[in-house]
Amino acid sequence: MRILLTGTSGQLGHALLPHLSRLPATAIIHAPQRAELDLSNAAQLRLCITDFKPDLIINPAAYTAVDLAENEADKAHAINVTAPAIMAEEARKLGAGLIHYSTDYVYAGDKADAAGNWQAYAETDATGPLNVYGKTKLAGEQAIIASGCQHLILRTSWVYSNFGKNFFLTMLKLARERDQLRVVNDQWGTPNSADWLAAATCEILAQLQRSKDAVSWWQQFGGVYHLSATGATNWFEFAAAIIELADQQNKLGKAAPQISGIPASEYPVPARRPHNSLLSTEKLQAAFGLSIPDWRSTLDACMQSVQAPASAPLHSTTQAQGQAK
Ligand SMILES: NC(=O)c1ccc[n+]([C@@H]2O[C@H](COP(=O)([O-])OP(=O)(O)OC[C@H]3O[C@@H](n4cnc5c(N)ncnc54)[C@H](OP(=O)(O)O)[C@@H]3O)[C@@H](O)[C@H]2O)c1
Numbered sequence: 001m002r003i004l005l006t007g008t009s010g011q012l013g014h015a016l017l018p019h020l021s022r023l024p025a026t027a028i029i030h031a032p033q034r035a036e037l038d039l040s041n042a043a044q045l046r047l048c049i050t051d052f053k054p055d056l057i058i059n060p061a062a063y064t065a066v067d068l069a070e071n072e073a074d075k076a077h078a079i080n081v082t083a084p085a086i087m088a089e090e091a092r093k094l095g096a097g098l099i100h101y102s103t104d105y106v107y108a109g110d111k112a113d114a115a116g117n118w119q120a121y122a123e124t125d126a127t128g129p130l131n132v133y134g135k136t137k138l139a140g141e142q143a144i145i146a147s148g149c150q151h152l153i154l155r156t157s158w159v160y161s162n163f164g165k166n167f168f169l170t171m172l173k174l175a176r177e178r179d180q181l182r183v184v185n186d187q188w189g190t191p192n193s194a195d196w197l198a199a200a201t202c203e204i205l206a207q208l209q210r211s212k213d214a215v216s217w218w219q220q221f222g223g224v225y226h227l228s229a230t231g232a233t234n235w236f237e238f239a240a241a242i243i244e245l246a247d248q249q250n251k252l253g254k255a256a257p258q259i260s261g262i263p264a265s266e267y268p269v270p271a272r273r274p275h276n277s278l279l280s281t282e283k284l285q286a287a288f289g290l291s292i293p294d295w296r297s298t299l300d301a302c303m304q305s306v307q308a309p310a311s312a313p314l315h316s317t318t319q320a321q322g323q324a325k
Contacts, residue, residue, distance in 0.1 A: 001209065004054040005031040006039065007061025011164040012101060015198035016060060023202055025209040030054070039083040040075065049090040057087050058099045058201070062137070066105070067270040069133040080136035081143055088147035097150040097208070097218055099201065101227075102141050104157035104189060105134030109274020118188050118232070120280035123155075123224045131271035141224065150218035154201065154227040157277045158238070161194035162305045167235070171242045176309055178257050181243075185236035185261030189277030190228050193298040200227055204288050221287055226279035229295040236261035241296060245303045253309035 003020060007013035008031045020029055030052050037048050039061055049057070063069060063079040084100055091098045104121070108128035111119045129135045144151050160168035168191075174181055204221075211217040233241070240259050247256040264273065281292055 002054045003029045004057045011161040011194040012060035015194035019198040019202040040078040056097045066133045070270045076136045081139040084140040085143035088144040088149045092149035099152045102155040103137045104277035106138040109276045118276040120278040122280045153224045156227045157189045158191040171239045175243045181259045182262045183236040183239040184264045185234045186263045191295045196298045225284045228279045231295045
């Protein structure tokens with residue numbers, strides 16, 4: 001199987017590379033860096049695909065700067081809409097498959113029962129993105145679906161890793177530097193480790209590889225899915241869990257900071273964010289029978305990979321909000 005993989009300098013792309021190379025039937029993985037393949041260059045992207053002739057394109061690359069996107073809508077559109085549309089069109093011409101990642105931010109984040117308790121979104125629920133990033137991710141999904149190519153669109157949330165830019169590493173850094181932290185406590189969701197997302201993607205791919213007829217497999221299983229760990233938390237609780245684990249495993253190099261929760265209204269940012277990012281994975285489990293971990297167990301695995309700091313740094317106060325994308 002010839003696989004074109006984008007975004008390997010990002011959290012998920014970086015995590016996918018080692019998992020993909022362990023797949024039994026992976027023949028060749030082509031993972032061009034941005035210098036070789038700029039996704040905002042449509043001609044370059046088409047040429048890359050027509051030259052390499054993949055059986056499968058995996059696209060974790062995205063414009064993920066949620067706040068910057070409010071002022072860079074064209075740039076976000078080029079990478080989150082035009083590029084996946086081209087991938088889908090070229091994949092359809094080649095008879096290739098496309099695995100594309102999307103986000104909880106396609107929803108408005110207000111799904112609740114009559115008592116006001118947040119309810120997890122199903123793939124069939126109405127979308128209603130609140131910000132430019134979410135709108136471009138939704139439009140990217142729609143372009144893929146409209147192309148008629150064989151596709152899996154995997155919506156996930158709150159991605160973190162011991163690599164790249166994410167809430168996990170930001171909290172770890174702040175906890176090593178400061179004595180007090182204030183973190184948003186009224187936005188709910190499920191953290192997802194990039195490593196688990198990559199492993200789950202490869203489990204699905206292994207099922208595709210084992211199938212006798214790839215075209216029938218795509219017909220049966222293609223579509224939009226939520227790919228997420230189980231459990232519900234908020235940014236404050238997630239930060240507290242990160243700090244507690246880091247402290248237990250001596251990864252802070254100092255005493256743990258005090259942490260308190262604040263409403264999102266006390267931490268204004270340019271892009272509106274959903275209050276409820278919970279994603280139901282019933283459809284994913286029914287289709288692929290994956291065993292879905294609780295978010296805390298994948299957090300523990302990620303913390304195990306963190307090195308203890310060399311020295312103990314500065315103390316001060318700050319507040320922080322989730323960096324969901
Ligand atoms: N992070 C989250 O919390 C989150 C939540 C829900 C869904 N998602 C979705 O999950 C997927 C993976 O996210 P992630 O957190 O792994 O993203 P990430 O760490 O921000 O990585 C994004 C990747 O896209 C690449 N990229 C951006 N613009 C490019 C361009 N013009 N040409 C080539 N490459 C370009 C980046 O390359 P450079 O390093 O060169 O910039 C990087 O490799 C995305 O589809 C995202 O929308 C993420």
